[in-house]
């Protein structure tokens with residue numbers, strides 16, 4: 001076992017999750033592959049969405065993978081950073097909108 | 112961008128043997144399969160020629176640019192230049208070859224003082240596709256090159272030019288400050304002469320290779336993005352985009368090692384290995400001729416000093432039949448030609 005929880009080399013072995021559950025693993029990878037094909041959205045647009053979500057779920061493997069994917073597709077760093085901000089804005093908005101719940105509760109409990 | 116070639120810097124990697132040593136040791140001793148092992152798994156080793164289609168002639172390593180990724184280690188400080196005698200030997204070969212394409216490269220081939228004479232003579236043979244790999248900025252580099260678009264038009268040359276990105280920042284980072292603006296100007300001038308225009312016979316293709324330690328995306332979508340951006344922003348047209356993977360040799364190898372990306376890059380190349388691409392790697396239909404007349408399986412092997420494994424090794428003894436009966440020399444750099452959709456001087460190969 002390595003001394004850190006995250007090892008960049010683990011990303012290369014992602015496919016090995018099928019070793020311990022072939023059916024589910026393969027279903028996942030088929031689904032994953034299909035999702036990122038060109039569709040109503042371009043593969044480029046999906047790559048930026050994936051990058052934003054990678055940051056929101058704070059997954060270093062995904063950030064590694066989708067930064068590389070963006071570079072491959074010629075996505076600029078300005079576009080990448082805007083995508084990260086879009087993710088961050090939703091994430092902080094999601095936190096802040098709960099402020100309404102707090103306010104309602106506060107008002108209900110106090111005169 | 113670098114300002115001097117590795118050779119001028121006396122960098123150890125200017126030595127081809129040192130590069131080959133690096134490519135055969137470390138991770139390729141115990142972690143990753145060698146190219147030979149990988150190709151042998153699908154019984155495709157050794158690689159053999161399929162019949163000559165392209166003669167690629169390197170007119171010299173001199174260049175007006177010193178791009179970071181350059182596999183030639185070209186630059187203004189390189190003095191290797193093809194002489195008239197070797198050009199004459201090339202012309203004799205062009206008269207009799209079965210190849211349908213002549214591909215002039217460098218450095219900047221236009222910097223060879225005999226470039227125009229050679230193009231005039233070679234075009235008399237009536238070869239079907241006559242390519243000049245022009246880096247675009249050369250056209251704006253000096254007054255004496257300003258009329259190159261007219262010259263190319265006069266001889267119906269097929270212009271193939273590098274364009275790392277459709278944004279100024281990315282282009283200038285890889286190729287040097289000011290390169291983007293000069294390239295755009297040169298492309299506009301080529302368009303004005305008819306090169307690259309829709310339905311024009313004057314061919315203008317662009318070459319894209321990644322500006323860093325990552326593999327390129329698929330050619331069709333890159334071409335779509337390039338076309339859209341260059342048309343919208345600059346009203347520029349071109350025909351096809353060739354997407355080329357950077358091979359881990361010369362200045363790009365130096366960059367990979369210095370930036371601590373070498374191992375990951377090699378892993379990526381090996382992971383992306385595609386047996387279908389092996390069938391069409393360019394060494395199977397190309398002979399590369401160096402400025403001093405030696406023969407190689409490809410321009411990369413030329414830079415690694417790996418001469419053809421044939422009795423015929425020099426243009427002065429050229430014999431196509433003998434050359435077609437040879438094994439191609441490979442090493443781990445070849446993974447760059449077989450990753451994903453494959454890569455060649457003509458772009459993807461699958």
Ligand code: SF4
Pocket residue numbers: 174175176177178180181182183184185186217218219246
């Ligand atoms: S223009 Fe081409 S030959 Fe010249 S330095 Fe750049 S990559 Fe090398």
Ligand code: SF4
Pocket residue numbers: 392393394395408409410411412439440441442444445446448
């Ligand atoms: S590097 Fe040259 S010899 Fe190796 S596969 Fe590519 S074209 Fe062939």
